[in-house]
Structures are given as structure tokens and as C-alpha cells.
Amino acid sequence: MKVFKAFEYRRGSTILHRIDPRSKLVYLILFASLTVYFTKPLALFIIFLSFLPMVYVGKISTRWKQSLRGSLFFIAFIFIFNFVPTAYYSGNLLDAAVSAIAMSLRFLNLISVFSIFFLTTSPEDLTQSMVQLKIPYDYALTFNMAMRFVPTLSREAQYIMDAQRSRGLEMEKGNFVSRIRNYIPILIPLIISSFRRAELVADAMESRAFGASKKRTSLHLLRMGRNDLLFVLAATGSALALFVLNVLL
Amino acid sequence: MISIEGVTYSYGDGINALDGIDLEVKNSELLAIVGENGAGKTTLVKHLNGLLKPQRGRVMVEGIDTKETTVATLAKKVGLVFQNPDHMLFAETVEKELSFALTNFGLPPEEIARRVEWALIEFRLSNYRDRSPFTLSGGEKKRVSLASVLCYDPQIIVLDEPTTGQDSLQKTRLASTLTKLNRQGKTVVVVTHDIEFVADFIPRVVVMSRGKIIADGPTEEILVRKDVMEASSILPPQLAELSWKLGLESPSIKAEIIIEEIKQMLRGGQK
Numbered sequence: 001m002k003v004f005k006a007f008e009y010r011r012g013s014t015i016l017h018r019i020d021p022r023s024k025l026v027y028l029i030l031f032a033s034l035t036v037y038f039t040k041p042l043a044l045f046i047i048f049l050s051f052l053p054m055v056y057v058g059k060i061s062t063r064w065k066q067s068l069r070g071s072l073f074f075i076a077f078i079f080i081f082n083f084v085p086t087a088y089y090s091g092n093l094l095d096a097a098v099s100a101i102a103m104s105l106r107f108l109n110l111i112s113v114f115s116i117f118f119l120t121t122s123p124e125d126l127t128q129s130m131v132q133l134k135i136p137y138d139y140a141l142t143f144n145m146a147m148r149f150v151p152t153l154s155r156e157a158q159y160i161m162d163a164q165r166s167r168g169l170e171m172e173k174g175n176f177v178s179r180i181r182n183y184i185p186i187l188i189p190l191i192i193s194s195f196r197r198a199e200l201v202a203d204a205m206e207s208r209a210f211g212a213s214k215k216r217t218s219l220h221l222l223r224m225g226r227n228d229l230l231f232v233l234a235a236t237g238s239a240l241a242l243f244v245l246n247v248l249l
Numbered sequence: 250m251i252s253i254e255g256v257t258y259s260y261g262d263g264i265n266a267l268d269g270i271d272l273e274v275k276n277s278e279l280l281a282i283v284g285e286n287g288a289g290k291t292t293l294v295k296h297l298n299g300l301l302k303p304q305r306g307r308v309m310v311e312g313i314d315t316k317e318t319t320v321a322t323l324a325k326k327v328g329l330v331f332q333n334p335d336h337m338l339f340a341e342t343v344e345k346e347l348s349f350a351l352t353n354f355g356l357p358p359e360e361i362a363r364r365v366e367w368a369l370i371e372f373r374l375s376n377y378r379d380r381s382p383f384t385l386s387g388g389e390k391k392r393v394s395l396a397s398v399l400c401y402d403p404q405i406i407v408l409d410e411p412t413t414g415q416d417s418l419q420k421t422r423l424a425s426t427l428t429k430l431n432r433q434g435k436t437v438v439v440v441t442h443d444i445e446f447v448a449d450f451i452p453r454v455v456v457m458s459r460g461k462i463i464a465d466g467p468t469e470e471i472l473v474r475k476d477v478m479e480a481s482s483i484l485p486p487q488l489a490e491l492s493w494k495l496g497l498e499s500p501s502i503k504a505e506i507i508i509e510e511i512k513q514m515l516r517g518g519q520k
Contacts (some may be wrong), residue, residue, distance in 0.1 A: 156336075162300050163336040165320045166329040167398060168353030185349070188339035192383060196335070 008063065008151055009122055016058035016120045020228040021129035027235040028117045034242055035109040041098055043246040044105040050238065051112045060119040067115050068108065079104045123148060129222055137216055145201070153194065160189045250276050251297060251405065251436070255306035258292055266292040268460035270306070274438065279431040281439045281447040281468070284457035285482040290440045291332075293457070294407050297438070298327040310405070325354055328403030332410040334394035338382040343374055343393055346382050350401045368400035371426060387414040395423070405436040412443045424450040448472055448486040448502040456481050473500040 011017075016024075031047065038044050055064050082103045087096035123144045130140035164185045165171070171182050251274040258267040266289045274280060282290050295301040296308050299315040308315040311326055331337065340346040347368050351361040369375045372392045377385060382393050391414055399406065406427075412420050420443075428450065431437050439451060447454055447468060454471045456464040458481040464471050471477060475493060478485040485493075488507060492500030497510050 159331070159333070160336045162295065163331045165300065166298055166324050166331070167337070167350040168321050168324045168401075169349075170319075170321045170353070185339045189336055193335050 009119060010063075011122070012059060012120065014058050014120070015227070016054065016116075017122075018227070019120075019231050020222055020224055021121045021125050022133065022222070022224070023228040023231045023235070024117055024121055025129070026232050028113055030235055030239040031113045032110060034239055034246075035106055035113065038106075038246055039099075039102055040246065040249055041101045041105055043242070043249055044102055044109060046245065047109050047242060048105060048112065050242070051109070051116060054116050055112075058116065058120045060116070063119055064112065064115050067111060071107070071111050075104045075107055078107050118147070125222065128218060128220070131216075131218070132222055149194075149197070152197075153190070156193060157186065157190055160186050250274070250309075250311060252309045253293075253296070253306070254309075256293075256296060256303040256308060257305040258289075258296070258301060258303060265460050267296075267303075270460075270462060272455060272462060272465070274436060277431060277434045277436055278453060279427065279437045279439075279451055280453035280455060281441055281451040282455045282457060283441060283444065283447060283481070283483055287459075288457040288481065289460040290457055291409055294329060294409055294438065294440055297405070297407055298323040298329050300329075321353070324350075324403075325401070326403055327405045327407060328398040328401065329407045330395050330398045330409065330411065332413065334387075334390040337394045337397065338390060341381060342379050343377045343382055343385075344369070344379065346393055347397050347400050350397060354401060356401075364400045364402065368396040371399070372396040373422070388416065388419055391415060392419070399426075399430070403435075405438070406430060407438045407440070409440045410442065411439060412441060412446050420446060442483075444472065444483055444486055448488070456483070458482075469502050472502050 031050075035044065035047055038047070055061050079100045083096050083100035086099055087093055090096060126147075127137075127140045127144040130143065131137055161171075169182065169185055172179070173182065251272070253270055253272040256267055256270045257265055259265045268289075270289075270293060272293075282293065284290050292301065296303060296315065297310060299318065299320045302308075302316050310323060313323070315323060338346055340349060344365060347365045348361050351364055356364075369378060372395060374389070374392060374396060377389065377393075382390060385393065391411070395408070395411060408427075411423060415423065424446070427437050427439070439447075441447060452468055453466070454464075454468045455462055456471060456477055463480055464474065464477040472486050473489045473492065475485075478489070486502045488502045488504060489500055492507055492510075495507075495511070495514075497507065499506075499510070501507050501510070
């Protein structure tokens with residue numbers, strides 16, 4: 001469940017926290033696209049290295065590392081499921097290893113770039129920037145709340161696991177199929193309580209007059225400043241450089 | 250027999266949720282653990298079946314060190330029922346819900362059927378046998394969650410907040426079930442905020458505050474100690490409060506004793 005740490009925003013005052021969310025969104029889209037587009041492990045690794053200064057400047061290294069450690073399992077999973085079939089069908093171990101490493105790095109990069117974005121962007125700012133990008137408020141809020149409930153959900157999953165293990169459930173017992181079946185007693189309570197919580201939240205919002213006025217106005221408007229534009233320029237510039245580098249490699 | 254020696258546990262936020270806990274629970278004891286929110290009660294009971302392992306110190310359950318065994322092994326001896334039944338219930342019917350733990354422990358089918366039957370009757374759930382647990386009321390769900398653990402007959406029974414959402418009749422029934430199981434030789438540990446429930450039914454009480462045990466002893470002695478009640482932010486039993494206000498020499502939580510003392514005062518006039 002550590003992987004959820006990737007999305008737990010805490011208030012901060014570094015330059016990265018203060019950059020306009022829309023500028024960071026440009027960065028996110030550019031680097032996520034590059035990650036998906038690149039196939040060479042070295043190029044993907046260079047992208048990964050480019051995240052290090054961002055993490056340092058944003059002072060988010062602890063939670064970023066936690067989220068990477070939490071995703072190790074998935075990375076191992078991705079590596080094995082790419083390596084084994086490719087090696088089996090092509091018979092070329094080196095090629096298989098290269099493509100499996102590329103896939104794993106790709107996942108690592110995606111986790112990192114989303115993590116950098118969400119760890120340095122406050123949910124309120126994110127909603128506000130979506131609204132200013134002309135996304136309807138209801139959708140912006142829905143997205144924001146989905147993010148907000150990720151840590152709650154992971155805590156709840158932990159409670160449920162404790163309760164079912166106390167009733168003798170052994171998660172790691174049995175073959176592949178029965179291991180998946182072992183998750184049923186965890187997932188059903190989790191899903192049902194999520195629905196119930198959604199209803200509660202809806203009731204709570206309505207009792208506080210959500211949606212009473214058709215036209216919403218904001219107290220604080222986000223404004224693109226010099227730093228925000230510079231950030232977009234720098235992000236675009238380095239993305240272009242990486243693109244050229246990938247062709248040359 | 251449970252023995253907890255110098256147990257310390259922290260969730261990694263710099264605060265010790267448990268801060269040097271020493272506690273011994275003998276076989277077939279009936280005791281309550283009380284204390285303010287965040288005192289560490291739930292953290293402590295999670296140590297009893299190995300869900301949490303002590304970071305310092307040692308927890309021994311029936312002579313087994315919890316660090317050296319699995320939750321599934323300990324769960325057979327220690328039945329732990331959590332506060333919120335919604336974290337447990339998942340099966341299609343109440344009957345299947347009750348047989349979940351029994352199946353996990355690999356009991357033979359006849360034995361499972363017999364124990365499910367016992368639990369349905371003991372917790373007055375027979376009418377709901379084929380109902381989905383999700384369609385039950387809060388109090389009924391709570392009873393299903395209690396039944397689903399008690400049905401496999403653990404030697405040690407640990408209940409976290411069993412009285413929440415129960416009316417006074419159900420509370421009395423719960424108390425009589427617990428007392429009955431206790432007389433049959435079970436060890437029963439109840440974690441609760443419901444101080445009147447403790448005062449009425451439970452002979453030994455352990456008071457926790459900020460990860461420490463601040464008092465431990467017979468209920469009628471501990472619950473009338475003003476200092477302990479205040480230190481742990483517990484609303485004292487009404488009879489204890491009455492005794493304090495009357496200025497009784499020996500405050501009590503038993504109505505009969507207080508009545509006797511008042512009679513004495515009236516007969517003797519102003520002392």
C-alpha cells in the first residue's frame with residue numbers, strides 16, 4: 001500500500017510547489033508522453049535521472065522513495081511478464097532483457113513523474129486550474145475527491161485485512177487461483193464501504209448547499225507569472241533535447 | 250494466559266502508541282481495557298494475535314512468543330473482533346459469514362454446522378440465517394461479527410468496542426454471553442468506552458492513557474478513583490460521581506452499597 005504515498009500531498013513552500021499547476025501539467029504531459037514514446041533503456045534511464053533534481057528541489061525525496069519502494073513488486077511483475085514470453089518466443093535472451101528493462105523503466109518513470117506532480121500540487125490548486133481550463137466544476141471536483149480518498153481507501157484496506165486475518169484468512173496460501181480468491185473477503189467490504197462513503201459524502205455536501213448557485217466565482221484566481229512561463233519553456237526545451245538525444249542514441 | 254512485558258510500539262510518527270506496557274492476564278479472567286481515544290487500546294489488542302509484533306519487549310500467548318508464529322496460528326487461540334463490522338462482513342448469507350473462520354481453520358463439515366447453529370442461537374440470529382449481512386441493521390451486523398469469531402470457540406476472546414450501536418437489552422445479553430463464556434473458562438478481554446458496561450459486568454479493569462497503563466485492578470476500586478478517571482478523560486460511572494458528591498467515605502459503583510452508606514449517614518445523623 002506504500003505506493004499510495006506517491007499521491008499524498010503535503011503543504012510545502014519550495015519553488016516547485018509554487019509553480020502554477022497548469023505549467024506543471026505541461027511538464028507532466030510532455031515527460032509522460034516521452035516515457036511512453038521512448039523504447040531504448042538508456043534514453044528512458046536519462047529521463048529517470050532528470051527527475052532527481054526535481055525531487056531534490058521539491059524536497060519530496062522521502063515520499064518519492066517510499067512510492068518507488070512500494071511499486072517494486074509491480075516492477076518485478078512487469079519485468080518477469082515481459083522477459084519470460086519474449087525470451088521464450090524469440091529465443092534471444094539479450095533482446096528480451098533489453099525490452100523488459102525498458103518496460104520496467106517506463107513504469108518507474110510514469111510513477112515518478114505523476115508522483116512529482118501530485119506531491120507538489122495542492123488539490124485545491126489543481127481543481128482551480130482545471131476550472132480555469134474550462135473543465136466543468138463538477139468533473140474537476142470529482143477528480144479532486146477521487147485523489148483525496150486514495151489514502152483513506154488504503155487505510156480502510158488495512159483495517160479489513162487485519163479483521164479477516166484475525167478470522168484465519170491466509171493471503172499467501174494456496175495456488176495462483178486460490179490466492180486470487182483470497183482477496184474476495186478483502187475486496188467486497190472495501191467496495192461496499194466505498195459506495196457507502198460516497199453516499200455519505202454526497203449527503204454531507206448537499207446539506208452544505210452544494211450546487212445551490214449555478215454560477216460559481218472564486219476568491220483566488222491562478223495567474224501565470226514569469227516563473228510559471230519560464231518553467232514551461234524549460235520543460236519544453238528539455239523535452240526537445242531528450243527527443244533529439246533519443247534519435248541520436 | 251497472556252503476558253505482555255515491556256512492549257513498545259510506534260507507527261513511525263515519532264510517538265509511541267504503546268510506551269512500555271506490562272500486563273498479565275490469567276486464564277479465565279474477565280477484564281476491560283479503558284482509556285481515552287488514541288490511548289493505544291486497539292494497538293495493544295492487535296498485539297494479542299500477532300497482527301502487530303512488539304518493536305521492543307515481548308508478548309507471550311499461552312506460552313508462545315507472538316514474534317515466532319503466524320497470525321493464522323494465533324487466531325485459533327485468540328478470537329479478535331474489531332470495532333466496525335463493515336470491515337468484516339462479505340459473505341452472501343449470515344450462515345456463510347459465520348462459517349468463514351471455521352472453514353479457514355479446516356474444521357470438518359459436521360463440526361462447522363454444529364458451531365454455526367450454536368452461534369445463530371446464542372446471538373439470536375436464527376431468523377437471519379439466509380439473509381445477506383448487508384441488509385441487517387447496525388446492531389445486528391455487530392452481533393454477526395461477534396458470532397463469526399466466537400463460533401470457532403477461541404480460548405481467549407478479545408472484543409474491541411462490542412457495545413457500540415447496541416441498545417441496553419442487547420448489551421445485557423452480550424454481558425450474559427460473555428459472563429457465561431467466562432464461567433466456562435474462557436479468558437475475555439473487552440476494550441471499551443462504555444464505562445457503565447464495565448462497572449456493571451466486568452470485575453477487572455485496566456486504564457490506559459497515552460500508551461501507558463496508569464491503573465490496573467478490581468473495577469470497584471479503580472473506577473472510584475477520581476485521579477485515574479480524570480487522567481484518562483473517562484466519564485466516571487454515575488454512581489461513582491454520586492458517591493463523590495455525597496462525600497461518602499468509601500465511594501462505590503454498586504447501588505446497594507451506596508444505599509447502605511446513605512442509610513448509615515441518616516441514622517447516625519451528622520458525623
